[in-house]
Amino acid sequence: MSMHDDVKYVLYSEKDLQEIVNRLGAQITKDYQGKNLLIIPILKGSVLFAADLIRKIDVPCELDFMVVSSYGNGTETTGKVIIKKDISVSLEGKDVLLVEDIFDSGVTLIRLKEELLKRNPASLRLCTLLDKPDRRRCDTIPEYIGSQVPDEFIIGYGLDYAEKYRNLPYIGVLKPEVYEN
Numbered sequence: 102m103s104m105h106d107d108v109k110y111v112l113y114s115e116k117d118l119q120e121i122v123n124r125l126g127a128q129i130t131k132d133y134q135g136k137n138l139l140i141i142p143i144l145k146g147s148v149l150f151a152a153d154l155i156r157k158i159d160v161p162c163e164l165d166f167m168v169v170s171s172y173g174n175g176t177e178t179t180g181k182v183i184i185k186k187d188i189s190v191s192l193e194g195k196d197v198l199l200v201e202d203i204f205d206s207g208v209t210l211i212r213l214k215e216e217l218l219k220r221n222p223a224s225l226r227l228c229t230l231l232d233k234p235d236r237r238r239c240d241t242i243p244e245y246i247g248s249q250v251p252d253e254f255i256i257g258y259g260l261d262y263a264e265k266y267r268n269l270p271y272i273g274v275l276k277p278e279v280y281e282n
């Protein structure tokens with residue numbers, strides 16, 4: 102039994118992901134010329150994406166990490182974000198780019214943005230690999246979006262179901278029978 106057997110279909114192959122990352126990297130490189138870029142991937146889901154993305158960003162930058170969670174019951178978020186691991190540097194004067202795996206309801210990232218804006222960064226933008234617009238619960242959307250995905254459960258390339266499947270090299274849709282029983 103391989104983890105690939107739990108994949109209903111592949112949404113983005115490794116090659117597709119490379120193209121998405123290259124495009125975002127080029128866009129960010131262009132936008133952050135002469136800026137004081139601090140990239141903050143939100144662990145754990147964005148770790149594969151961020152590792153690839155930063156190698157396509159051709160401007161000097163710093164890297165730090167955060168772990169956040171939003172209180173919720175399984176698949177729904179309640180809207181309160183908890184910073185479980187904070188960054189170790191000040192945001193004062195930094196051009197902060199938060200990097201996320203997927204923007205779903207949007208609540209986690211938007212709440213986090215509100216929190217971090219209180220620390221006076223020079224600017225703060227959001228970058229998400231995937232965007233699931235069907236379940237949106239906020240008006241703001243990330244400045245950088247890799248691609249839109251349907252309202253299904255997505256796994257791979259960092260995204261998990263119950264902490265598994267993060268190591269799939271592609272992005273796929275999880276077979277519903279895996280989480281329905």
Ligand code: IMP
Nearest residue numbers: 178204205206207208209254255260261
């Ligand atoms: P939001 O606050 O609803 O936007 O939640 C975003 C977070 O929910 C992401 O960072 C993921 O950890 C998780 N998430 C949302 N949809 C999926 C999915 O389809 N697969 C895996 N994780 C997901």
Ligand code: MG
Nearest residue numbers: 145146260261
């Ligand atoms: Mg997750």
